[in-house]
Amino acid sequence: MRRNASSWFVAILVSAGAFGQVEVGEALPALRLTTSDGSTLRIAVEGGQIFVHRGTTTDHPKALMVHFLQPDCLQCQAQAKAMQSIHPGVAAKGGLIVGAAHRGDAEAVRAFQQKLGLTFPVGLITDRAGLEKKVAGDACAIADRTGVVRFAQAGFGEGDHKLWGEVFDALIAGQASPHAGVARERFKVGDSFPAVRLPSLRTGKPMEYVGVDGKLRFTDDDGKTTHPKAAIFFFSRY
Amino acid sequence: MVHLQKLHEKESTNGLLVFAIAMHPDQKVALQLTRELGLTYPIFEGMGSDLGKLYAYG
Numbered sequence: 001m002r003r004n005a006s007s008w009f010v011a012i013l014v015s016a017g018a019f020g021q022v023e024v025g026e027a028l029p030a031l032r033l034t035t036s037d038g039s040t041l042r043i044a045v046e047g048g049q050i051f052v053h054r055g056t057t058t059d060h061p062k063a064l065m066v067h068f069l070q071p072d073c074l075q076c077q078a079q080a081k082a083m084q085s086i087h088p089g090v091a092a093k094g095g096l097i098v099g100a101a102h103r104g105d106a107e108a109v110r111a112f113q114q115k116l117g118l119t120f121p122v123g124l125i126t127d128r129a130g131l132e133k134k135v136a137g138d139a140c141a142i143a144d145r146t147g148v149v150r151f152a153q154a155g156f157g158e159g160d161h162k163l164w165g166e167v168f169d170a171l172i173a174g175q176a177s178p179h180a181g182v183a184r185e186r187f188k189v190g191d192s193f194p195a196v197r198l199p200s201l202r203t204g205k206p207m208e209y210v211g212v213d214g215k216l217r218f219t220d221d222d223g224k225t226t227h228p229k230a231a232i233f234f235f236s237r238y
Numbered sequence: 239m240v241h242l243q244k245l246h247e248k249e250s251t252n253g254l255l256v257f258a259i260a261m262h263p264d265q266k267v268a269l270q271l272t273r274e275l276g277l278t279y280p281i282f283e284g285m286g287s288d289l290g291k292l293y294a295y296g
Contacts (some may be wrong), residue, residue, distance in 0.1 A: 158291050196282055230254055232256050235261050
């Protein structure tokens with residue numbers, strides 16, 4: 001069967017699934033977590049203030065970041081490591097980061113935290129009632145001291161921790177957040193995908209995928225060039 | 239990935255190119271997973287690339 005080449009040209013971006021819908025401007029949803037050590041961590045917004053209850057202690061962080069995650073998601077793991085990189089500095093200034101798993105079990109959450117060496121609290125959401133549309137996939141939100149979300153993000157990309165640090169610094173200082181989210185490119189139907197000139201994962205030798213004069217051209221790591229009629233590609237985090 | 243591998247096996251001779259841009263933080267692990275899954279389509283190493291920073295998320 002012959003196919004029209006244009007019908008083949010599809011771009012795929014790997015996704016962690018549906019995204020959470022915590023929105024900038026709304027209050028951070030109340031959360032109850034069971035943390036890795038078996039204790040309960042509760043986040044609530046009451047009277048225009050964030051309350052983080054852990055055991056017998058209650059904190060009022062100057063800014064709070066919640067990472068909605070899935071312990072078996074590699075992207076979530078990469079994001080948590082990036083969060084860990086800013087956590088000591090954030091905590092020293094009065095901010096707090098919390099990981100909130102919405103899938104998996106206590107053991108998975110414990111393994112997630114230990115494997116990544118996370119020193120911020122991570123717990124399993126124990127009551128998801130009313131949260132179904134708020135927490136899904138890999139997402140995060142940063143709320144100010146009043147509990148209002150000032151930054152929200154779905155997914156994760158390299159370098160995002162710099163933005164989070166800037167948001168934390170501003171909110172902790174009582175200033176407006178310099179960012180409401182992460183601006184990224186999205187593919188749309190009709191876009192031309194930029195040339196890919198990167199090494200082969202297998203051999204380290206250069207490969208190239210490019211559109212030239214209306215044709216696709218692919219050069220593999222043996223230097224062999226072909227002109228595919230169409231291509232499907234995706235970013236893979238495995 | 240496995241389904242795309244099957245598509246690659248079935249349609250590459252008809253002019254379809256399937257390829258991936260790997261965004262795994264550990265290249266050795268990515269390579270091992272690639273072998274375990276029996277993937278034979280081309281895979282670029284994209285970690286740290288401008289392309290990855292701009293487009294690989296979600």
